[in-house]
Amino acid sequence: MTAAGSYTVRRPERADLERLKAFAQDIWPGSPADKLTRRWWWNDPRAPQCWIAVHNDSGDIAAMCGERRSVLVLEAMEVPVASICDWDVSPRHKGKGLGRMLVERSRADHPVMYTTSISEAAATAFTRLGWAGHRPLSVMVGCPPLVSAVARARARRDSIATRNYRISSGSDDGIRHLDAIWDSSRQDRPIMTTRDARALKAHLRLVPHRSYGLTVAFSGDTPVGYALYRTLPKGSFRRFGHTPVGLLADFWVPEQNGTVLTRLVQDVSWALARSGVPVMLALTTQSWARSALRPLGFASEDTPWLGAKLRSFASRAMHVSDYALPDFEDGWHVTFVDNDMDLIFGSLAELPT
Ligand SMILES: CC(C)(COP(=O)(O)OP(=O)(O)OC[C@H]1O[C@@H](n2cnc3c(N)ncnc32)[C@H](O)[C@@H]1OP(=O)(O)O)[C@@H](O)C(=O)NCCC(=O)NCCS
Structure with missing residues (x-):
């Protein structure tokens, strides 16, 4: 049968x-x-x-x-x-x-489907299903006290201001700024899932017990980028044992401006460092963003020595589409919120029984 x-x-x-x-x-x-x-x-x-x-x-x-x-x-x-x-x-x-x-x-x-965290066996099976674009997707790792110090030194002369918010499904202060950032970037943005206030609220509804830090960067009164982050419950990653791990869950800087990302990461890493978090993870498909994160001390797969260890973190991406699409590299903005990774990391530990 x-x-x-x-x-x-x-x-x-x-x-x-x-x-x-x-x-x-x-x-x-x-x-x-x-x-x-x-x-x-x-x-x-x-x-x-x-x-x-x-x-x-x-x-x-x-x-x-x-x-x-x-x-x-x-x-x-x-x-x-x-x-x-x-x-x-x-x-x-x-x-x-x-x-x-x-x-x-x-x-x-x-009409478009993708995956960003698959096993080798699944990649073979997806290929049989007609999916394409198989590529590794590397996670970057930084040490918040170090990242925060380097970012502060580098950002000293810029004119970017930030505001920090605590958000959750029941508290959306600051989320409205995402609409201004989204609307300002209608031209020339890479392919990505919607990153407006509505999309973030929908994400928060999927994890109603969780709160995030939201940092918004401003040039004058104009919002020019945001970063979303949280600390994972202890024990979320076997390889880190009980070391607390911070997650740069998402960010978007329409101008793809490394200075703005540096300023955002300065606040994020400072907040993590202050709460005693010694490790933070970031995921980005965008080379301009990796270029901004590396000088802040983030290691990636191509970092000597540590890179080899990070390769075990590498996931795999593939997609299938009714439309012609560029590769994930540069043409497609993907972070932890674009799949189940942010939703799933630590979720068992944080839910009430
Ligand atoms: C990967 C998995 C979901 C595939 O499900 P499945 O019901 O066994 O696969 P199907 O029978 O629908 O096969 C679909 C196609 O993939 C191929 N395929 C399935 N598993 C495969 C494997 N391990 N290696 C190579 N090809 C495989 C099949 O040959 C088939 O191709 P065909 O139709 O051209 O013959 C299943 O094997 C599984 O649960 N694996 C372990 C967990 C896992 O790796 N999950 C993915 C995590 S992202």
Whole structure:
């Protein structure tokens, strides 16, 4: 029998919670049972940002595919886009076309799809599904006290001012500035998901228990860029043990001005350093941004010695599209908020039980 006849593809529902716990044990034996039942994708009131395949005979959940939905701006066009995450098939149901069925179901609603955090096996499978643009995506690592000191020294003579806000799903002070930044950059911006106030509020709704720092840079009274950051709960990364880790979750500087990014990172790293965070991570596909971060002490894959260690952090990106798209490199602005990484890092530890 074909996979299509033996399985039903649908959105997960609250009634599936026990089956999802069993499925989590199938794919990640020994992991916390509630790993999937407490995922961010439940928190979209329209529909969970996820598809599951249910085995008709047993009722078991056989596969799932997280679908991080947003809107991609291609010049003047706004296109529904989904980033695939949590793409997993139970070992008992692998190789029957379920992975393909789930991705194709999501594809029916999304002319553009991408992924930025996949395994080597998944990259091979995505290639078979017609996805392209396979490339590593490197994470940059900095030490907040050092970054803050270097950024302060470099930014001393500039005229960029900043304002800092604490934001969450219930507190949106400062978020309105994103609309001014977004509107000012209609011309000549790289391809990216919408980065206006509405998009950030939608992101915050997916993680209602979490707060972020938002730093907005101003030239005179005009907002010219922002950075979004947070400290991950301890133990979020096995490789860092219980060392607190800060995340530069997102930023956007329309003029692609390294001085503005330096000024933003100065405030972000200072806030992290003050709260005792010794490590911060940044992800960017943009070479101008990497060029601004490197002199502040951020190491990347090409940094001697440390770079080799960071390669184990490297994820892989791929995409499929009805439109001609440039590569992720430079043509596409991607940070941690553009996939499930920011949503997922530390999420189990921060949720109330
Ligand atoms: C990757 C995964 C989701 C694919 O699901 P699946 O149901 O087994 O895959 P399908 O049967 O739908 O196969 C889709 C295509 O990918 C190919 N494929 C699937 N798994 C593959 C693998 N491990 N290596 C190479 N090709 C693979 C299949 O041959 C098929 O191509 P074809 O239709 O041209 O023959 C599943 O194997 C899995 O859960 N892997 C472990 C977890 C993982 O790596 N998840 C991805 C994290 S981002």
